[in-house]
Amino acid sequence: MSFDEALAYFQSNDHFLISTHESPDADGLGAQYALCRGLTALGKQAVALNSDAYSAKYSFIDPQDLIQTIGQCGDSLPWLASAHLVLLDTNDIHYAGQVAAFALAHKLPVFIIDHHELEASREISGYAVMEASSCCELIFELLKALGIEMQLDMAKALFAGIVYDTGSFSYSKTRAGTFQAAMEMVTLGVQPEQVHAALYESSSIQALLLKKNVLSTLELHRDNSIAIQTMTQETLIQSGASYIDAEDLINIPLQTKSVAVSILFKETDAKQIRCSLRAKGQINVAAIAQTFGGGGHKNAAGFKSTLPLADLKSKMLSLLQRLF
Amino acid sequence: MSFDEALAYFQSNDHFLISTHESPDADGLGAQYALCRGLTALGKQAVALNSDAYSAKYSFIDPQDLIQTIGQCGDSLPWLASAHLVLLDTNDIHYAGQVAAFALAHKLPVFIIDHHELEASREISGYAVMEASSCCELIFELLKALGIEMQLDMAKALFAGIVYDTGSFSYSKTRAGTFQAAMEMVTLGVQPEQVHAALYESSSIQALLLKKNVLSTLELHRDNSIAIQTMTQETLIQSGASYIDAEDLINIPLQTKSVAVSILFKETDAKQIRCSLRAKGQINVAAIAQTFGGGGHKNAAGFKSTLPLADLKSKMLSLLQRLF
Numbered sequence A, B: 001m002s003f004d005e006a007l008a009y010f011q012s013n014d015h016f017l018i019s020t021h022e023s024p025d026a027d028g029l030g031a032q033y034a035l036c037r038g039l040t041a042l043g044k045q046a047v048a049l050n051s052d053a054y055s056a057k058y059s060f061i062d063p064q065d066l067i068q069t070i071g072q073c074g075d076s077l078p079w080l081a082s083a084h085l086v087l088l089d090t091n092d093i094h095y096a097g098q099v100a101a102f103a104l105a106h107k108l109p110v111f112i113i114d115h116h117e118l119e120a121s122r123e124i125s126g127y128a129v130m131e132a133s134s135c136c137e138l139i140f141e142l143l144k145a146l147g148i149e150m151q152l153d154m155a156k157a158l159f160a161g162i163v164y165d166t167g168s169f170s171y172s173k174t175r176a177g178t179f180q181a182a183m184e185m186v187t188l189g190v191q192p193e194q195v196h197a198a199l200y201e202s203s204s205i206q207a208l209l210l211k212k213n214v215l216s217t218l219e220l221h222r223d224n225s226i227a228i229q230t231m232t233q234e235t236l237i238q239s240g241a242s243y244i245d246a247e248d249l250i251n252i253p254l255q256t257k258s259v260a261v262s263i264l265f266k267e268t269d270a271k272q273i274r275c276s277l278r279a280k281g282q283i284n285v286a287a288i289a290q291t292f293g294g295g296g297h298k299n300a301a302g303f304k305s306t307l308p309l310a311d312l313k314s315k316m317l318s319l320l321q322r323l324f
Helices: A004-014 A026-041 A056-061 A098-105 A135-145 A152-166 A176-187 A190-199 A204-215 A233-239 A244-255 A286-291 A311-320 B003-012 B026-039 B056-061 B098-106 B134-144 B152-165 B177-190 B192-200 B205-215 B233-237 B243-255 B286-291 B310-320
Strands: A015-020 A045-050 A067-069 A084-088 A110-116 A124-126 A219-221 A226-231 A261-267 A273-279 A300-305 B017-019 B045-052 B067-069 B084-088 B110-114 B127-128 B220-221 B228-230 B260-268 B272-279 B300-305
Touching: A004 A124, A004 A135, A015 A026, A015 A098, A026 A045, A026 A056, A026 A067, A026 A135, A026 A152, A026 A219, A056 A152, A056 A190, A056 B228, A067 A311, A084 A098, A110 A135, A152 A176, A152 A190, A176 B177, A190 B260, A204 A226, A204 A233, A204 A244, A204 B205, A204 B243, A226 A244, A226 A311, A233 A261, A244 A261, A244 A273, A244 B205, A244 B310, A261 A311, A273 A286, A273 A311, A286 A300, A286 A311, B003 B134, B017 B098, B026 B045, B026 B056, B026 B067, B026 B084, B026 B134, B026 B152, B056 B152, B056 B192, B067 B205, B084 B098, B110 B134, B127 B300, B134 B152, B134 B177, B152 B177, B152 B192, B205 B233, B205 B243, B228 B243, B233 B260, B243 B260, B243 B272, B260 B310, B272 B286, B272 B310, B286 B300, B286 B310
Parallel strands: A015 A045, A015 A084, A045 A067, A084 A110, A110 A124, A226 A261, B017 B045, B017 B084, B045 B067, B084 B110, B110 B127, B228 B260
Antiparallel strands: A219 A226, A261 A273, A273 A300, B220 B228, B260 B272, B272 B300
């Protein structure tokens, strides 16, 4: 669907449920908040509704407390029969959790706005721009074209989503339009420093202790080109952190020039091991993950295994040798 | 001096030595490279010349190998008698090392382009904009106004400087003009991902080992609001890293919401201890550094001491209690 068709869609409908994927992130939430505010300003009925509550650290994105869970709202809407579901930051309704079941039960037409890769063979109903940095960048352009006056709270929410999804303007999809949008947001009064503090200086002390303890397990192999870190169940419990706090630790070794592959083994409570792999440049770790029954992209993949850690590690290392 | 006066300066002179501060960083080097390229394109004579060689990791900023050390060049320039020294990214000639002595010996007029704070009482000869994110942002605007066609290598050098000096568009001086400049650079073909990889994925394996070992010394005090890390001389030697690799480690604890002050004790080879302090928000660590004979800004300060580490730490902790 073209940009103009997407505009026509919002102009010609009046009742919107706006949602994003489960475990919503700053891009989904920022887009959701700003779109909800914008459509309401246009005189439309719009409600932002997710399958689960967002993490407390994202509350700065939703200063008017607009984003509800399906349990809080849902069936009570008087205009539900004529509502459309706008799904943001995912191209698959199955990632919307209970919202998917709700949409199905009420036969709501679904309209997707997304920027993720989509197989050429798949068609979605909605507006997808794979080259866009973030869903927030797309929503910014749509709101402008709809003639909606951007308020500071909306700009701040959208800026947060762009920063989050571009690694602060560093990932490959960061394009001229991304900087253009950021420029306009800052002109409206958004303070980059404030948004960064809210996004990145609010992690828990437990996450810091986890970083300390997991980094202390760092091993280097094959002339320092392979880095391995291990998070045992004991480490996780001792630090008091949650499993999700381990997410970024795999990226630390990749800041090193010689490290081409970074691996993180995480023991889950079921004595299963989850393994994440990240690679730089031309190295393809998806094939390795597939060997263990997992999957992913060339530079980011993962799998689960019930092999003992030592066996898993030696099997992994011998497979990795072939990649170089 | 106004922007127009700065333009007139470059239009009315013909021979330029272009330099930056000692231990040059990406902002100084990017500005130096692009200005040298730009003035040469205008038909001027321009040579980029520093007191010391830049770190190998910055060589991507200078693909034409234009930036020399004063030992390589200096006295041999035929037009030295009519040369001006343009000093970038510092407002004090004393930070230019041997270039300062050289300028004095040859009685070169000095013209400063900078964006650092300047006491109101001090006057410099040159163009200083304290609100600018970086020296590279200023050079970008000047080159455009001089009618110089921006080539990709120049844009890439300037983009690197902006990314470096703004913490990737996150520090408080990141303004609309910063994003405007970035947008134009990306339109010219700069790839943010590539610049980030060159700046931030090229640290040494020794620096990674140092991070692991220093982070393992992390202590938390006063309800997790004070973080202390210690780098002994032994840790430094064991990791094989250089002293400068310790620079960023102090920032890790500040990503935690509860940590308001982060301290790093570094043992130097002279059995002296260098202490760095960083703070968030309203906490002023400069006063503490002054107590120990050091100095700095409200949120970033430091000092040297010959006290034993244990004594220093307990004295520091009791002083810190008063700040909260």
